[in-house]
Amino acid sequence: MKTVSQEENGRAALGTLLREHFEWMHRHPELSFEETETTKHVRDVLVAHGVRILDVPMKTGLVAEVGHGAPIIALRADIDALPITEATGLPYASECPGKMHACGHDFHTTAVLGATLLLKAHESELRGTVRIVFQPGEEAPGGAKVVLDTGCLADVKAMFGLHCSPRLEACTIGITAGALTASVDRFTIRFLGRGTHAAHPEAGIDPIVCAAAFIQAAQTIVSRNVEPFDAGLVSITHVEAGNTWNVIPDAALVEGTTRSMTAANRKLIKERLYALAEGVAAAHGAAVDIDWYAGPPATDNTAAWADLAKETAEAQQLTVVKAPPSLAGEDFAFYQETIPGAFVLVGTGKSAANHNPQFRVDPAALLPTAAYLAELAKRAMDA
Template identity: 35%
Template sequence: MIHNQLKVAIHAYSDELTELRRKLHREPEVSWEEVKTTQFICEYLEGLGIPYRRTEPTGVIADITGGKPGKTVALRGDMDALQVEELNQDLPYASMENGKMHACGHDAHTAMLLIAAKALNDIKEELPGNVRLLFQPAEEVAEGAKMMVEQGAMEGVDNVFGIHIWSQMPTHKVSCMPGPSFASADLFKVAFKGKGGHGAMPHDCIDTAIVASSFVMNVQNVVSRTIDAQHPAVLTVGKMTVGTRFNVIAENAFIEGTVRCFNPETRDHIEKQLGHYAEQVAAIYGATAKVEYIRGTQAVINDEYSAKLVQKVASEAFGEDVLYNEKPTMGGEDFSFFLDKAPGSFALVGSGNPKKDTEWAHHHGKFNIDEDALATGAELYAQYAWVYLND
């Protein structure tokens, strides 16, 4: 089922794959600033003779046209870095940009997709269909995938596949289960208005420090007491700004947080309850509340056919013991916007290795990957495309 030449090619290109990843790691660019990264990808594709077009303001869509008619499968790799200080300064490929680093593995995703494209391009005359390559910007702000869809990334696509390097899984392991994979990720903001005054005269005031504190404590009941326990959800208050001075009653309080879940009805319920709790808590103290709920990424739900195809491909390419059952994560992924347009799946490829100190959490300044996982990801991209088009 898998194509042996793809396996041979990925192995032959493994040194180049590592160098590509290291170059990208040294030169990180955050969301919507991936100008040099976009240019590098374009030049690399030009060298392979693969036609492409840029998306605005950053990003690349490319197509490998097969020698035979057939379906179109899209492969997605994101490319943006984070505003995180690199703490691995002893690495020869450490970030050269202060306060910026590839702390989530997107450098690996881009490198893997480039090499997968190179290997697929070698056998394009055998392909019964087409492979679309999506080099996506701005995943970290949950905007890049939606932008690419709006600019035609999914037009004519029958199936879409993505990969994320995963430091919480052992190197080489592959997880792709049907159903929920990543949660929806929303942002909420609450502004409380009270009545300020002297810290020695609280009876003349409406203290929003008390209002906000009460809200933070009580709003957790939305998850623990109003949602079916079999529908997991997370509601986190991550930021609270209250008051201006130690002896002044706070007139204003501002809260920001995030909501994560897999079920659309649960998502709607939490949004409604947030408004209800904010208004009722404010009313108890005589304050007012204004709530803003911003929907970010949707839940990533793996199509059953596609997920099982990933498992089948991984088993044949690397052996059945490569399969791993990673539980769904409450992390967010804007890959969901591609899944709105075509069925597909999103796989995790393990890169955690305690001997190489690569088990740090994503978004941490010490995050790094076991580069032995790169070839696994690159081949999985390529073999999935080949098998899907031939299935």
């Protein structure tokens, strides 16, 4: 039996190891579905510690296991980075121009890697199996669907994921039942008119007028159709039409995103957006083409598993708060359509927002997060 000092020394050594792996990952970011070197790095660490790697058909990312038999509990980390040029000035800043771990996936990967090593060190004590997913392409999004399509999670009892939060102090755990992040959809609308000289608008159909009318009307979708206490939004983020000052063009493009926290509001917002676009086009004698790109649904934390995540954090003497909701998207929600579980926020110190070139995390949160995830997986086996 290990002495207390041996345990402490082991944790200190693991903390140092995790810091080294975190800095390597931060220096070597790779974009969605291009995570070849990241996958190799994670694989090499797992193999060196005797962790089983499953034969799962994915080009990037991997799935590993610790323990034996049922029940099977899953942990998930996302491994991809963003096309952003880093501006943190960190000594271990990105060495890949135009690429950065600006959303903390390097932290997620390292923390889950640490949890895996902790579980492996006590594998004989586990009363079941922990299946660990190092998922590609969360930012694409859609990497979760790639994992699900392999069938490797069909027998999982519960699944847990995490996201670092620059809104929470380091080592604070944010937990809530139900929706934590929003459904995310993207739309592209093309108003098709008839081009003409700007001096003779009566000879054409102006798609810019259609686009302007739609952009104004779209702001009423949430304000006049969604229950005021519900969260939802329609954001127009890209408008494009014409190429010179004296020609009314043939077409105008309007692109944007919709967000909501419930399936009912997601459906309502889409229906109203289509109705407005088609109505505006008809009123002006134009035509309209609409392309809709459905992203992940809202996350949906199972109440019982959220409670367990909270109890485990408290037992680990971590600060627990109600997770601040966000209309950002998270493809962990695809897992939650068929697998119960919980998605939690982990405070990594106050910082610039995710997806900002100055975003950073406090590596001091790595070891406590790894220990928390390992303990949560063990407790979930007995729940």
